[in-house]
Structure formats: structure tokens, C-alpha cells
Amino acid sequence: MAACCVRSRRRASWRRRPPPPSPDGGADLESQLRRVHSLALAGQLAAAHALSASLAAARPDALLALSLHGTLSLQRGDTAAARHSLSRAHELAPHDWRVATNLAACLLSLGDSNGATPPALAATRGAPAYAGAWQLLAKARLGAGAADEAERAAREAVRLDEEGRGGVAGGVADEAPLLTLCEALLARRELEGAKAAAARAAARAATPRAAAAAATLAARVESAAGRHEAALLALDAALKHDPSYDEARRTRLHAITPALRAGLLPRPRDVFIATYPKSGTTWMQQVVCLLRGAPPHVDVQAAAPYVEAALATGALTLRALRERPAPRVFKTHADWQSLPVAGCSDEGPAEGVRVVCVVRDPRDVCVSLFHHSRAIRGIAYGGSWDEWCDDFLAGRAPVPMAAEGGDWFDHTLSWWAIARRCPRRVLWVRYEGLLADPLGEVRRVARFLAPEHAEDEALLRRVVGASSFEQMKARHEADPLNHSLRTEGGSAHFRNGKAGDWRRHMSEAQRERFAEVMRSRLRGSGLEDALTFD
Numbered sequence: 001m002a003a004c005c006v007r008s009r010r011r012a013s014w015r016r017r018p019p020p021p022s023p024d025g026g027a028d029l030e031s032q033l034r035r036v037h038s039l040a041l042a043g044q045l046a047a048a049h050a051l052s053a054s055l056a057a058a059r060p061d062a063l064l065a066l067s068l069h070g071t072l073s074l075q076r077g078d079t080a081a082a083r084h085s086l087s088r089a090h091e092l093a094p095h096d097w098r099v100a101t102n103l104a105a106c107l108l109s110l111g112d113s114n115g116a117t118p119p120a121l122a123a124t125r126g127a128p129a130y131a132g133a134w135q136l137l138a139k140a141r142l143g144a145g146a147a148d149e150a151e152r153a154a155r156e157a158v159r160l161d162e163e164g165r166g167g168v169a170g171g172v173a174d175e176a177p178l179l180t181l182c183e184a185l186l187a188r189r190e191l192e193g194a195k196a197a198a199a200r201a202a203a204r205a206a207t208p209r210a211a212a213a214a215a216t217l218a219a220r221v222e223s224a225a226g227r228h229e230a231a232l233l234a235l236d237a238a239l240k241h242d243p244s245y246d247e248a249r250r251t252r253l254h255a256i257t258p259a260l261r262a263g264l265l266p267r268p269r270d271v272f273i274a275t276y277p278k279s280g281t282t283w284m285q286q287v288v289c290l291l292r293g294a295p296p297h298v299d300v301q302a303a304a305p306y307v308e309a310a311l312a313t314g315a316l317t318l319r320a321l322r323e324r325p326a327p328r329v330f331k332t333h334a335d336w337q338s339l340p341v342a343g344c345s346d347e348g349p350a351e352g353v354r355v356v357c358v359v360r361d362p363r364d365v366c367v368s369l370f371h372h373s374r375a376i377r378g379i380a381y382g383g384s385w386d387e388w389c390d391d392f393l394a395g396r397a398p399v400p401m402a403a404e405g406g407d408w409f410d411h412t413l414s415w416w417a418i419a420r421r422c423p424r425r426v427l428w429v430r431y432e433g434l435l436a437d438p439l440g441e442v443r444r445v446a447r448f449l450a451p452e453h454a455e456d457e458a459l460l461r462r463v464v465g466a467s468s469f470e471q472m473k474a475r476h477e478a479d480p481l482n483h484s485l486r487t488e489g490g491s492a493h494f495r496n497g498k499a500g501d502w503r504r505h506m507s508e509a510q511r512e513r514f515a516e517v518m519r520s521r522l523r524g525s526g527l528e529d530a531l532t533f534d
Helices: 026-041 045-058 063-075 079-092 097-109 113-126 131-143 147-162 177-187 191-204 208-224 228-241 246-263 281-291 307-313 318-322 362-375 385-393 408-421 431-436 438-449 457-466 469-477 480-484 508-522
Strands: 271-275 329-332 354-359 426-430
Touching (some): 063 097, 079 097, 131 147, 177 191, 208 246, 281 457, 307 329, 354 408, 354 431, 362 508, 426 431, 431 438, 438 457
Parallel strands (some): 271 329
């Protein structure tokens, strides 16, 4: 009884008639293997997998039992079990191309490109007319950094696929060899060839997922060529083909900052409000907008948009961001190295651009971001408070527009360094200072942005009054849209607005760990003296 190759199951699957008994299993084993086959054919994959596992454990020398268990494990996403059984099966039958193919696919799914290369090579030797085997070899060599070898294997996969000589199963529609060829050419910086391969893949796409994959690779090519707006348009197309295609969303996240740093041209009097999340961002948006002449009831998210999120969601295009009327105010959670505007250098932002950076006690940030991340539908963090503290200190806490989480220390140290180097263009503001002396801190911001307003006592007091926590919370809660973004029972965006709330949440062990990490991460930066936390 031959185990089905995972990569060919769309056409081969379990519908093949089982072969006659083989000499390596014995009558009882053969009947059990036929039972596995019947269960799988009936769609009872869990039962089939469980029975195959018991057979593989009882007969670790039985090729068919191991191969079948490995194949079913791979189909069910149990890659550890698949690796164990398929590796043993490959040792028993190194020339069996089906086993070799499944083992290579399993190792690739585990990120072991070097380990996947030998079985992928064995698969190409055992089934030289099977496009899927060549494609696996191309992916393995690509993952190992051997782009030249990957290109050669991918071209062979494309040739076999397009000639209709793909072996037992032919090409796999949603993993078109043309896309693998595009990736190999992209790795070699052969951008025109990569663009042509992506276009051919798009023309041949038979499903929305295949079309989305082709458009996403086309976007990567455009981004590599510095054509960032074209890349964003291609990603728009990918998500129109398949809104659930995660690779397009991940690619878009990585494409946003390069697009802004190349395409959002600076203007005199531009202001960026830069913060780590939950550090007084909305508060400072309100202050800056009012100092720029906005009315007290201003919609700060519209007047000072979160620039990366606006572009990522399609709320604003790059052109619309460029053409916003002066004076432009933007919000960002980026670190200094990723400030989303063109013209930045080692000396600071472009001449005329001003950045107001607000910094808050990281312990209060940790508490506030925990409640926020549990309340917002887009994050809906489900871990415990203890797990959250660990993630926060390790830089893994989920933050907006960050694929891998955001590190408070890296973020804050980057802004501290540029604020000291370029104080005329970057203003360092403490959240706790705003709480303790709002009038004095608003005056500092006015001197930095609009010196002519710094002595206008009436204006400054109006700004302070309209920027109070109570006023801003009331306006925020009055908007039904803000409620729709929260999980059921989730805490409000404006939750506490005080300093020192961490004391009510952190255990003694967590307090000590925070203190230890803060000392270690800030040591030698000069910031340990500038941040005087109680």
C-alpha cells in the first residue's frame, strides 16, 4: 500500500485503489493499513492518524506504516511527528521519491532548509518529471541562501509544469513554480526577470489565493526596485483577490515605512508626535493641534493621523498624505530610525520638521498597554498579566504596525539619542511632567513649535483646559465608532491617565525584575538620570 505524497494529494489523494499486500507488513499489518486507508477515504482523518500512529510505534521497521503516519501527520500539521516517521522511512527507503518529497516538505515547514535539501534531491532523482520535487529543491536551496541553485531548480519546475509533465500530480496551483522562480530571481536581484515571472504567475492564477500570491510577489519586486507606491498598489490588488491572505498583510507592514521614508516629502513646519503606545499620544495630538489653531472639539485622529496605519488600512494614500494642507501634523509610534518621512539623516529630521517625543514610565506603559491590548479587537490579547510582563520586558508585546512586537527600551533610547543630538528639531517631553505641570509643559511645546504663542497666557490656558483627561475622555466615549473597536467589556481608551498605577498591578517580584531590566538596558545612556521615576 503506497502512502500518498502530500504535495500531490489534490489529484492522487486517498481515492487510489490500494495495492495488493506487500511482503514487509504481514497480513495483520496489511489489514490495519487498509483500515487506515478506508478511514482517510471516508474523511475520518483523526481516526486514521491515530491508528497510523499506533502502527508506526508498534512496527518501527515497517516502511508503509511509517510513511503513512508521516504523511497523515504532515497533513494534520503535526510536523514533529511527521519528521520522526518520515525520517525513519527515508532511512529505510532512501530512493522512495514520495517519502523523500514529504520529508523535504516537512523539513521546509520547520524552517530547516539545509536539512530539506538531501531528500529534495532524492525526490528529483526518483521522479525527475515531477515539478513538485524540483520546486521543493528550489525552496530548500533558496532558504539556504543558494539563490543560483534555487533558480536552476525553479526553472526546471516551471518547464515541467508548463509542459504538463509534472509526474503523478503535476504542478500545485496555489504554489506555482513561477512564484518560486520569482523568489529566486528576487534573491539574485534580477528584478526584471522576477517581475516577468510574477506577471506570468498572475496570468496563470486559477484561484483568488494564487492571484494574491502573485500580486504579493510583484509588490516585493517593486519595493526592491524602489518603486514603493507601485508596491502598495500591488498589495492592494493582492488583498482584493483574497482579503484573508496573511502574506500580503505581512508584506504590507514591511513596505509601509520604506514607502513613507521615500515618498512622504518633508515641508517646513511639519510636526510628528512620536511615542511608544500608551504614553500620552492622544494628549499631545490635542495639545499640538490646538496650538496650531484647531478648535477645542477637534477630531485629533483626523487632524493628526497615525501615518503608518492610515496608509496600511487604505484610509489615506501616500499621495493624500503628501497633499494634506499645511501645517501638517502626524502621529507615529516608530523609533527614530524609522521616522516615516523623507529627508532624515544622522543629524536629525529634515530642516523645518519638528518632532515632539513623549516618554512615560515603562511600568505604567506596561499596565496601560496590557488593558488596551485586551480591549482592542485588532489585538484581543488573551494571555495572562504575568505572561504580558514577560513579553513586554522581552520586547515581544504586540503594538500597532509592528509585526514582531515593540521594545520600549530600543524605541526610547533611539529618541533619547537624537533628542540630545538635535534639540532644535526634537523635543523630549515627559508624560509625568505634563501631569505635574500641564501649563509649564504646554508652554515648552509652544516655544518649540510656535514661539509667538509661548507668552499668550489665555491661549495656553485654553489649550490646557481643552486637553484635560476628563474632557478628552468624554469626547472619545461620545463617538460610537470608538466603542465598536473594543472587545465586549473591554476597557476604555482613556482608562486612568495617572502616574504610578503600576503599583496596583505588579507583584514584588515583577517590580524587582522591572528595576533590574531598566538598570541594565539604560546603563551608560545618560537616560537613567533623565528618567527619575518614583
